[in-house]
Amino acid sequence: xxxxxxxRRLHRLAIYALFSVVALYTLFPFYWMIASSLKSGxxxxxxxxxxxxxxxxxxxxxxxxxxxRSLMNSLIVAASVxxxxxxxxxxxxxxxxxxxxxxxxxxxxxxxxxxxxPQIALLSGLFEMIRWLGLYNTLGSLIFxxxxxxxxxxxxxxxTFMRNLPRQIEEAAIMDGCSPLRxxxxxxxPMMGPALISTGLLAFIASWNEFLFAxxxxxxxxxxxxxxxxxxxxxxxxxxxxxxxxMAASTIVTVPLIVLALLFQKYIVxxxxxxxxKG
Amino acid sequence: xxxxxxxxxxxxxxxxxxxxxxxxxIAEGEFVVFVGPSGCGKSTLLRMIAGLEEISDGELRIAGxxxxxxxxxxxxxxxxxxxxxxxxxxxxxRNLGFALETARLPATEIRExxxxxxxxxxIDHLLERRPAQLSGGQQQRVAIGRALVRQQxxxxxxxxxxxxxxxxxxxxxxxxxxxxxEVKATTVYVTHDQMEAMTLADRIVVLKDGDIAQVGTPMELxxxxxxxxxASFIGSPRMxxxxxxxxxxGEESVLSLSGRRHHLVAYDYAxxxxxxxxxxxxxxxxxxxxxxxxxxxxxxxxxESLVHLNVGDGRSIVVKAQGKPDIRPGATTLVGWKHERAHxxxxxxxxxxxxxA
Numbered sequence: 001x002x003x004x005x006x007x008r009r010l011h012r013l014a015i016y017a018l019f020s021v022v023a024l025y026t027l028f029p030f031y032w033m034i035a036s037s038l039k040s041g042x043x044x045x046x047x048x049x050x051x052x053x054x055x056x057x058x059x060x061x062x063x064x065x066x067x068x069r070s071l072m073n074s075l076i077v078a079a080s081v082x083x084x085x086x087x088x089x090x091x092x093x094x095x096x097x098x099x100x101x102x103x104x105x106x107x108x109x110x111x112x113x114x115x116x117x118p119q120i121a122l123l124s125g126l127f128e129m130i131r132w133l134g135l136y137n138t139l140g141s142l143i144f145x146x147x148x149x150x151x152x153x154x155x156x157x158x159x160t161f162m163r164n165l166p167r168q169i170e171e172a173a174i175m176d177g178c179s180p181l182r183x184x185x186x187x188x189x190p191m192m193g194p195a196l197i198s199t200g201l202l203a204f205i206a207s208w209n210e211f212l213f214a215x216x217x218x219x220x221x222x223x224x225x226x227x228x229x230x231x232x233x234x235x236x237x238x239x240x241x242x243x244x245x246x247m248a249a250s251t252i253v254t255v256p257l258i259v260l261a262l263l264f265q266k267y268i269v270x271x272x273x274x275x276x277x278k279g
Numbered sequence: 280x281x282x283x284x285x286x287x288x289x290x291x292x293x294x295x296x297x298x299x300x301x302x303x304x305i306a307e308g309e310f311v312v313f314v315g316p317s318g319c320g321k322s323t324l325l326r327m328i329a330g331l332e333e334i335s336d337g338e339l340r341i342a343g344x345x346x347x348x349x350x351x352x353x354x355x356x357x358x359x360x361x362x363x364x365x366x367x368x369x370x371x372x373r374n375l376g377f378a379l380e381t382a383r384l385p386a387t388e389i390r391e392x393x394x395x396x397x398x399x400x401x402i403d404h405l406l407e408r409r410p411a412q413l414s415g416g417q418q419q420r421v422a423i424g425r426a427l428v429r430q431q432x433x434x435x436x437x438x439x440x441x442x443x444x445x446x447x448x449x450x451x452x453x454x455x456x457x458x459x460x461e462v463k464a465t466t467v468y469v470t471h472d473q474m475e476a477m478t479l480a481d482r483i484v485v486l487k488d489g490d491i492a493q494v495g496t497p498m499e500l501x502x503x504x505x506x507x508x509x510a511s512f513i514g515s516p517r518m519x520x521x522x523x524x525x526x527x528x529g530e531e532s533v534l535s536l537s538g539r540r541h542h543l544v545a546y547d548y549a550x551x552x553x554x555x556x557x558x559x560x561x562x563x564x565x566x567x568x569x570x571x572x573x574x575x576x577x578x579x580x581x582x583e584s585l586v587h588l589n590v591g592d593g594r595s596i597v598v599k600a601q602g603k604p605d606i607r608p609g610a611t612t613l614v615g616w617k618h619e620r621a622h623x624x625x626x627x628x629x630x631x632x633x634x635x636a
Binding site: 175 | 329331351352356357358360361362364365366367368369377378381382425429
């Protein structure tokens with residue numbers, strides 16, 4: 001009896017220890033970023049773990065028109081990618097998940113194959129396409145490019161989800177006089193809420209953080225998105241590297257993602273597992 | 280005006296024929312039950328009437344007009360599904376009103392009809408709830424209500440009670456009978472439960488392997504099954520079957536059964552037959568014809584008992600007896616029946632009628 005309670009305590013202790021290690025490992029970079037952003041001037045080069053709570057880095061970065069502009073650009077790009085890729089993926093998922101036609105699984109695997117190419121392999125071909133479409137140095141180029149990796153994933157997840165919606169509910173809606181469009185809009189979409197939120201959020205994060213395409217397809221400052229803008233932040237002279245400002249900008253950029261993730265937390269889990277387990 | 284005619288209706292899935300030329304007329308206001316074992320095509324036939332399955336061949340008429348190519352929503356049909364198929368994200372009120380909303384009826388009229396249907400089904404206190412917050416019986420009522428609000432002349436039920444437990448099933452059976460009595464819609468009801476079929480139907484259609492085995496009122500099917508399949512499907516416990524030999528001797532036929540000869544009225548048939556007698560038509564101790572049997576098991580059910588008997592050759596039969604008969608397993612008894620309560624089936628399992636082959 002005594003032995004078993006000590007055992008259980010040790011067991012619990014071990015779990016908490018492991019948990020702390022993992023938490024430290026994943027959260028320390030974020031903490032370091034935030035702490036550094038709150039130090040000013042030379043203090044950033046001292047290895048102290050407590051922040052100074054000086055906000056002049058934030059003042060500097062928030063008064064920088066280019067940074068604010070790039071924040072706006074990122075928001076436009078990410079939101080457009082989410083809206084477009086969800087819209088297209090829903091339509092595709094209805095066709096792939098609910099309608100019988102020849103060549104359905106080859107199409108599904110084609111989508112999967114497309115999403116497997118490394119970004120860098122697509123870069124030059126995509127660049128030509130974007131120039132040909134006249135999208136170079138516009139936000140449209142990024143929206144277009146990001147769809148390439150968000151769409152296959154969204155279609156894949158939403159199709160498996162859509163396929164598992166009960167057939168009789170669809171038939172009930174047909175008997176109730178619904179057109180396919182109304183079935184998708186009024187019956188399927190609300191039932192797919194968790195899947196839509198998790199795929200939408202992942203698309204948002206992917207577009208928000210993307211660097212390579214954003215660096216390649218955009219030429220001028222006023223069209224840049226935030227990851228590239230941060231990388232290009234420079235000091236007053238070539239000998240000064242503004243760590244503080246970069247850390248502050250990085251923190252500002254991370255906040256929307258964290259807010260979104262917390263807001264939709266409970267849907268993300270159920271959406272991802274639904275796709276994963278049933279797929 | 281809202282009868283259904285099925286004219287030589289066929290359903291094929293590739294090379295497989297599931298419905299093989301069904302002819303049936305359903306009168307306006309009639310309650311018809313499709314019954315049969317699983318895989319007999321009863322649900323497929325219902326879904327063809329609904330428009331959820333295409334008709335491969337033949338014609339479906341509703342209220343006299345051809346409906347083969349008409350989309351489900353334009354057939355003026357309301358349907359209740361086995362799984363209820365309620366929309367999980369809508370509350371009861373929206374579930375009930377959804378079809379009317381789709382038809383763009385004014386909100387006040389939708390509300391009026393929904394409330395009326397909800398009161399009728401005694402679910403008016405549940406209008407704000409979501410399906411997940413309802414019991415199985417309440418979900419079933421909502422599913423029926425969703426059909427009711429549309430005020431169609433034609434109702435289809437696809438095994439609506441098979442997801443309910445025994446008590447609720449009885450309650451909802453009574454409820455469905457009441458709805459039909461008051462709404463008077465033409466109703467087609469699919470079930471595999473012969474008891475539901477017997478209690479609800481004006482007419483029962485027994486299906487077997489995609490074809491109609493017999494159509495008739497419940498009592499017709501019970502009293503005069505057209506074949507051995509219907510005889511064994513209708514009635515519980517099942518009809519007992521014993522092999523015999525029928526021979527014509529002058530003005531009467533003689534049935535040889537387990538070494539005994541029974542004089543029957545004349546049949547125009549001679550050869551191997553099967554004698555069918557329902558458990559409730561068998562009597563312990565006497566009758567026009569008797570067999571000797573060994574008691575295997577007595578199952579008291581309260582008001583009546585099921586007595587399992589061995590009648591030789593390893594054949595066992597079941598007798599439904601009143602009360603609890605005073606016999607024990609291992610004892611020998613006489614079991615008998617009245618000739619007019621026995622059914623005779625020929626080699627092809629068709630029922631034989633006196634004087635006719």
